[in-house]
Amino acid sequence: MAANTGAEPSNAPATRGRPRASSKAMLEEAASELFLENGYARTTIEQITQRAGVSRNTFFNYFSAKSDLLWIELDASLTALTDALVATPPETPPLDAVERALLVTARGFSAQRAPLVLTQYEVMGIDGELKAAGLARALAHADAIELFLSTRLAGPDAALTARAVALAVVGAAAAAVGRWAADGPDREPLEAYLARVVHPVVAGYGSDAPTPARRDPAIG
Amino acid sequence: MAANTGAEPSNAPATRGRPRASSKAMLEEAASELFLENGYARTTIEQITQRAGVSRNTFFNYFSAKSDLLWIELDASLTALTDALVATPPETPPLDAVERALLVTARGFSAQRAPLVLTQYEVMGIDGELKAAGLARALAHADAIELFLSTRLAGPDAALTARAVALAVVGAAAAAVGRWAADGPDREPLEAYLARVVHPVVAGYGSDAPTPARRDPAIG
DNA sequence: GGGAATAATTAGATCAAGTCCAACAATTAG
DNA sequence: CTAATTGTTGGACTTGATCTAATTATTCCC
Numbered sequence: 001m002a003a004n005t006g007a008e009p010s011n012a013p014a015t016r017g018r019p020r021a022s023s024k025a026m027l028e029e030a031a032s033e034l035f036l037e038n039g040y041a042r043t044t045i046e047q048i049t050q051r052a053g054v055s056r057n058t059f060f061n062y063f064s065a066k067s068d069l070l071w072i073e074l075d076a077s078l079t080a081l082t083d084a085l086v087a088t089p090p091e092t093p094p095l096d097a098v099e100r101a102l103l104v105t106a107r108g109f110s111a112q113r114a115p116l117v118l119t120q121y122e123v124m125g126i127d128g129e130l131k132a133a134g135l136a137r138a139l140a141h142a143d144a145i146e147l148f149l150s151t152r153l154a155g156p157d158a159a160l161t162a163r164a165v166a167l168a169v170v171g172a173a174a175a176a177v178g179r180w181a182a183d184g185p186d187r188e189p190l191e192a193y194l195a196r197v198v199h200p201v202v203a204g205y206g207s208d209a210p211t212p213a214r215r216d217p218a219i220g
Numbered sequence: 221m222a223a224n225t226g227a228e229p230s231n232a233p234a235t236r237g238r239p240r241a242s243s244k245a246m247l248e249e250a251a252s253e254l255f256l257e258n259g260y261a262r263t264t265i266e267q268i269t270q271r272a273g274v275s276r277n278t279f280f281n282y283f284s285a286k287s288d289l290l291w292i293e294l295d296a297s298l299t300a301l302t303d304a305l306v307a308t309p310p311e312t313p314p315l316d317a318v319e320r321a322l323l324v325t326a327r328g329f330s331a332q333r334a335p336l337v338l339t340q341y342e343v344m345g346i347d348g349e350l351k352a353a354g355l356a357r358a359l360a361h362a363d364a365i366e367l368f369l370s371t372r373l374a375g376p377d378a379a380l381t382a383r384a385v386a387l388a389v390v391g392a393a394a395a396a397v398g399r400w401a402a403d404g405p406d407r408e409p410l411e412a413y414l415a416r417v418v419h420p421v422v423a424g425y426g427s428d429a430p431t432p433a434r435r436d437p438a439i440g
Numbered sequence: 441g442g443g444a445a446t447a448a449t450t451a452g453a454t455c456a457a458g459t460c461c462a463a464c465a466a467t468t469a470g
Numbered sequence: 471c472t473a474a475t476t477g478t479t480g481g482a483c484t485t486g487a488t489c490t491a492a493t494t495a496t497t498c499c500c
Binding site: 131132133135136139142157159160161163164165166167168169170171172174175176178179193196197200201202203204205206 | 351352353355356358359362377379380381383384385386387388389390391392394395396398399413416417419420421422423424425426
């Protein structure tokens with residue numbers, strides 16, 4: 001990602017070629033301003049790059065789509081989640097591991113720094129496209145959880161269960177994050193919100209019984 | 221939706237104006253063919269409308285976006301789900317009602333007629349955009365469930381719980397549908413898949429205890 | 441039968457997202 | 471200094487999506 005823009009001491013294979021002139025952060029900042037001023041839909045990539053002082057094409061050197069700009073915080077969350085999952089001791093029950101990893105990840109969102117999109121989405125004029133882009137990010141989280149679970153669950157329905165748990169847990173977490181963001185600065189830490197809604201899902205699938213017995217509900 | 225295209229006896233306020241010439245179904249059929257022939261991304265709206273024998277602009281009389289074409293079956297599923305929810309007798313525990321409504325809705329997908337996107341998505345070249353459009357549909361299902369639950373749940377965290385349950389249940393359901401579609405024509409009915417993964421979620425949130433007591437898991 | 445009112449369709453212009461390619465600029469390795 | 475490497479830029483192009491005005495087909499009413 002960052003080729004020349006510092007952060008690496010010096011012993012990495014010295015990079016050749018022209019160094020990056022405009023950082024991702026500059027584009028992000030310009031975009032945030034414009035989104036808040038005019039809303040997301042009425043902000044063009046051209047306006048963003050103009051304010052950032054680069055050419056329009058440069059934008060696509062850093063982002064693959066305009067919607068990428070909104071969910072950067074979630075990208076960080078994804079790597080944090082992945083790290084937390086791989087750091088799990090092998091003897092931890094898989095579902096408990098997922099729950100804990102989510103709560104650990106939640107600590108990365110301090111009470112003050114909620115993702116911009118979530119707190120300001122009214123003024124930014126969020127709509128279907130934006131929600132969908134956010135959901136795609138959520139799906140990436142689910143993929144990480146599913147991958148982790150599929151290596152630790154057993155039984156005939158392991159694959160289905162892994163995916164179901166992953167999507168269900170991420171759904172519940174999304175609800176918690178949304179509520180937390182909406183509650184404004186005077187709120188409990190995100191971790192508390194998450195714990196409340198994520199645990200029932202994990203408990204329902206039975207953290208100690210990977211493949212729970214199916215109980216037919218009365219229908220019709 | 222259908223203004224002049226039959227189906228209404230005659231006592232509805234007689235429709236005036238030019239009758240619709242090209243039906244949605246014609247566009248859908250043309251699009252399905254082209255998607256299977258060339259893939260989704262390499263099929264343009266112009267090609268679709270040409271094959272359907274209408275002008276390009278007419279497309280947007282029937283659909284708001286190209287991606288609408290892929291998830292039509294899910295739109296039908298949404299109305300079915302909404303109907304099933306409102307048809308619930310008031311004394312049914314809310315979470316049980318959601319579970320039943322989902323299973324009832326699943327019957328609409330016979331073993332033979334799986335949504336086209338799900339069965340053919342390799343050849344159609346599904347990608348991020350497509351997933352996002354599908355997720356937006358899933359979100360609509362969650363909204364319907366949330367709306368239902370928010371009128372029936374009580375307690376301080378009712379709103380959060382309603383949304384969490386809705387998103388979690390829809391997530392689990394999505395996993396089931398995906399697996400069911402992938403399993404090909406020789407498979408159990410979708411209802412069975414759904415029951416297996418949806419019930420644990422409902423049970424976890426406690427179908428008879430709308431606001432379950434929070435149990436703190438050991439962390440760190 | 442002959443208009444108004446109504447609604448679908450169409451053509452055409454326009455905008456913005458995203459892709460592609462070739463030229464140019466800045467840097468490092470030798 | 472030269473060559474290789476890499477970021478940046480300009481420009482053309484495709485396509486999805488919006489908008490407006492004009493055209494066409496139909497029903498209602500006289």
